[in-house]
Amino acid sequence: MGFAILTATLLLIQYGNAANLIITSPNASPTVLTGDPINLNISYNSTPTLIIWQYGNGILMATWINGTGWSADNYKNRLTLHQQNISIGNSATKDSGEYTVTVTDTNRDSGSFKFNVVVRERVLEIQSNDTGIYRTGANISLTIWYDGNPSEIFWFYNGNPFVIKTENNEYISDRIRSRMVLQENGSLLIYNTTKDDAGNYSINVTATTTITTTNTTTIVSGSQRFQVKFYDPVGNVTVKQSLQVVSEDTSAVNVTCSASSGYNEAVTWMKAGESITNSTYNLLDGNQTLQIMQPNRTFSGNYSCNISNAVSWSIGYLQLLVYDPLLTVTVTQSPQKVNEGAAFVNLGCSASSGYTEMVTWMKDGQSVISKNAYSLLDGNRTLQITQPNRTFNGLYICNVSNAAYWGSGSLNLTVSYATLRATSTYSIMIIPLLGGILLAHW
Structure with missing residues (x-):
């Protein structure tokens, strides 16, 4: 049998001509898992008389001659041969490689086709959807x-x-x-x-x-x-400012954010509900420090810091005040003309800009408090004098201050005589005087 195969192969080499024999396959590069069969299928355009299957560098696997097939001894127990295909069972990774089939037809035309087979190790597919x-x-x-x-x-x-x-x-x-x-x-x-x-x-x-x-x-x-x-869950978040008082004369202020416990993965800032980025602020220390350079009043507002990790989050808040100067303090009087006997007179105090946190009053160098005829209204911005008379005349000073700046304004209050009452009193005094002179003359 071996001699017959060898003779047929020599004849292929001597007389073979692939010009008119075409061999094709639906899958030239099959991939299988260990244990699965390796199926190699071919088709051709003529009538074959001899088909030889080889592995690697010419290792003979099987031959088919005029309708009868034989398997080589090392493939006999796991190879099935048909005219147009072979099937190799119980595959192993060592079966990976190049397979060649050579076909000779009745016209002694011959052709070859090569398969590149990959046998992968069969593994246990373990699946999980846990996040970790x-x-x-x-x-x-x-x-x-x-x-x-x-x-x-x-x-x-x-x-x-x-x-x-x-x-x-x-x-x-x-x-x-x-x-x-x-x-x-x-x-x-x-x-x-x-x-x-x-x-x-x-x-x-x-x-x-x-x-x-x-x-x-x-x-x-x-x-x-x-x-x-x-x-660990993120604990309470605390937001602090590096300076207790921040004004427009401050070169820089840092606002820091920290959590009492928990691992911090992300820190984000917001002001008045809007996200904060590096375009206006400096974000330092992994975003835990918000630095404001040359602060002005526009930076005043409500700040929030959100610290989060993969399992929890927590927010802290801070109201930042940036004080601007109290430029002009004005004291006004209403009504502008006051006579003795009027119901009241109001002295109003206001600053042209800046946060006003404290307003105090002085008259002729002495502090004015809510007592007797004096009433301090509207957060001390209005000094009301009830039933004013000439004893209330004098220099009134309003001092306005905040944590960073102060200013003052003044007004001279004059309470005039009641005109009608003064004329009547004068007439009453003159008439008795004239009467006395006349009686003495007579």
Whole structure:
């Protein structure tokens, strides 16, 4: 038989001509998993008399001559030969490589076709949808699923085995024994977690699974990795300013944000509900410091700082005041003309700009308080004098101040005689005087 194949091959080499023989295949580069059959199919445009299948550098696999086929001894138990295809069962990774089929037809025309076969290791596909991000103190589940019955389960923590389960043995590290439940398929439940449980977890599973294409069972293994992170919830957020008093004469002020506890991953700032960026402010120390250069009154407002991590967030607030100078302080009088006997007179005090935090009054160098005829209204901005008379005449000074600046204004108040009352009194005094003179004369 070997002599016949060798003779046929020599004839192909001597007389073969591929000009009129065309060989094609629907899949020239098949990829299969270990255990699956390797199916190589061809078609041609004439009537064959000889078909030779070879692997690699000329290793003979099978021949087909005029309707009769033979398999080489090393393929006899797992190769099926038909006229236009072969099927190699129970494939292994060593079966990867180049396969060549040579066809000779009745006209002694010959042609060859090559297949590039890849046999990949069959692995256990282990799947999971766990995120790996948890809150400290939580009960977590490292859940997996796969097809097959496990025979060995190995869990690793940062590369070191801490759970081993085989058919005859089970080992669980003391570090986690009292807080862990290992489920039947290898999924891991951990209770009352701490930051010390964070790290890289991985599982290796060996299991028996069924190859659907051949309805046979095989031993396969697979792995899955988890990167586990734990976060403390973000505690109370405090926002502080570096200077107690900020004015337009301040060169710079820092507003800082910190949380009482928890891991900080992101810090964001807002002013009056609008996001803050580096275009107007300087964001320093991982955004935990908001720096304002050359502050002015436009930077006054309500600031909020949001500190967050993967499991929680918290917000702190600060009202920042940037004081501008009290440029002009004006004292006004209403009504502008006051006579004795009037119901009241109001002295008003105002500044042209700036925050006004304190207003005080003085008359002729003495402090004025709400007492007797004096009433301080509108946050001391109005000094009201009830039933004014000439004793209230004098120089009134209004002092306006805030944490950074102060200014003052003044007004001379004059309470005049009541004209009608003065004339009447004068007439009453003159008439008796004239009467006395006349009586004396007579």
